Amino acid sequence: MGIFSLFGKKDSRQAKPAEKDTSRAKKQPGSSQGGATNTRPPTVKRDAKTALATAMKIDAIESEMSSEFVSITTQPPITQQKKPPPPPAPAKPHTAPAPAKPRSMPGAAQAAPLQPLAPEMGTTTDFLLDGQTAVADIASPASDAAAVIEEAAIMYANGQVDVVEQMLKSAIAEDMLGELTRTAWWMLFDLYQITGKKQEFENLSIDFASKFETSPPGWTASSRNENAPVQPAQAAKGATPMVPFSGKLDGACIKHVERALKLGENYRALRLEFAKVTEATAEGCKLVLDLFRKLQKTEHDLILVGAPELADKIRAIIEVGRRDDTEDSWLLLLEILRLLNLEKEFEETSIDYCVTFEVSPPAFVPPKSKITTASAEASAAKSAEGFPMPAVVEGRIDNLILAIAAYSDEHSPAIIDCSNLNRVDFNAAGRLLTGLAPFCGVGKTIEFHHVNHLVTALFNVIGLKDIARIVPRKN
Incomplete structure (x- = not known):
């Protein structure tokens, strides 16, 4: 059964065209008088144009339905549900009365588009032709x-x-x-x-x-040619991941240790900062000692910031002749002196260690990998510049996200320096958004500075601007 049956579109007892013409000739416009043989309740007579317009609208509604309604019981004529208003004046553009709403029935979910119509729209056809839809607004660009x-x-x-x-x-x-x-x-x-x-x-x-009528941007001779092939190692060269340790060095630093090991899976160099460590404990020393040993076994290059200051914090909790639970603290102190290539201090401390624990002194072995140090002042200067982004960001960038997150742990706001950033692959940009969103959602502030305008437009497209501040390069 088609939807038009709900509105009483046609009737098997409909008068013949000749009878209609005769009836129209005998009646004045607007009369509500019906034929003598009609046993149905009185209804409003429509002229041919009105009836045609109503039929076309009902047909349009029916054509939009993807399937027909299930069988329903016989409905009373529409005039019994709601008496239509008299025909409007000829000057008005719409002469067809609005059809009554169908009653609730099985399959109503299929008719859902009919429900939100505004009264003045009349039918779904009017809505589709004259109204605006949310889908169209989303699909259309702002300009x-x-x-x-x-x-x-x-x-x-x-x-x-x-x-x-x-x-x-x-x-x-x-x-x-x-x-x-x-x-x-x-x-x-x-x-x-x-x-x-x-x-x-x-x-x-x-x-x-x-x-x-103003000065144009200046040419920078140091810019890298984007067309030159970029190896993954070169792309990550300017972004040595950093793991900052701060506060009391205790069992809570395990999260920093795990992060450093995770970064070490894809980075040959790591930056470990200890300048903000205020106190050392035996438990924390054991965790850091295990980290150093694993990174040395894999021959990672290390940048140790504040390592001499950490050695002083360890000396404050050990004492010659007192064993208790300080052996890991002694061993971490010896490891730091070895990594810093301080052979004389290493030998003096090893003697105190062997006296305390009655063991043979460990031998000094220079580190196989490259170990560099930086003072706390140098670390502060580095922080002021911000976390450096590589020239090209592409492929899997999980480690880059972890490095940025680690940097944001100790810097608020976390400034991401994009001076050397030339391009971000579209897929990598999406991963950057989803990777940083959880960190920005817990109160961390991340700012991307000196972003070129091509990348700035991309960050705006993917929505990164909604979770982080984007500062374009000055021209």
Whole structure:
């Protein structure tokens, strides 16, 4: 049964066309008098145009339904449910009365689109033709200019450099980007800078100065050519992951130890900071000692920040001749002196150790891997610059996310220095968003500084700007 049956669209006892014409000739407009042989309740007579319009609307409703309603009991004529209003004046654009709502029945879920209609819309057909839908709003970009910027950012993230160049040049030539005009210019400047196209950069600079009557961005000779092949090790070179230890060095530092071991699975160099450690305990010393031994076994290069200060904290909790539970503290002190290549101090401390525990003194063995140190002052200077991002971010970036999270543990806000960042792969950008969201959701503040305009547009597209602050590169 079609949906039109609910509205009493047609009746098997419908008068013949000739009888209709005769009846119309005998009646005045607006009369409610029916035929003598009609046994149905009185109803409103419609003219041909009104009836046709009503039928077309009902047909439109029926065509939108993907399946028919299940069988229902015979309904009374629509005039028994709700008496329609008299025909409107000819001057009004819509002459068909609004159909009554169908009663609740099995399969009502299929008719859900009919329920949210506003009274003045009349039918689903009116809604679809004249109304606005949320889907259309979501699918449509905010503006054509914004669509150009977003598409260029995504294509660049996927490495389509030539396409992006032509797209931005065409958009600038058409000069229909409104308030995003300068953004397109800056993106093209960054593209020429990254790809090493100095002549094109200078030509664009002349056009920029002529159009905006201001100085264009300057060329940076140190920019890396994006077209050059990038090895994973090179991409991560500028971002040595850091694990900061702070406060009391006790059992709670196990999370830092586990993070360092996890980072060590993919990074050959690690930066371990101890400058903010205020006190050492035997339990914490054992955990750090195990970490050092594992990293030395795998020959990781280490940057030890505040290692001499940590040695002093350990000396404060040990005493020659007192054993108790301090053996791991003695062994960590010896390991630090060995890593710092302080052979004389190592031998003096080893003698005190063997006297205390009545064992043979351990031999001094220089570290096989590269070990560098930095003072607390140098660490503070490094922190002021921010966490350095690599030139290209692509592939699996779990370790990069862990490194940023570790940096944010000790810095608020955590400044991520993107001065050397040229490109972020689109998939990697998505992983960066989902990876950092949990940390930003617990009160940590992360800021990406000196971001080129191509990457800035990408971060805006994926929504990274909603959880972190994005500071574009100054022009």
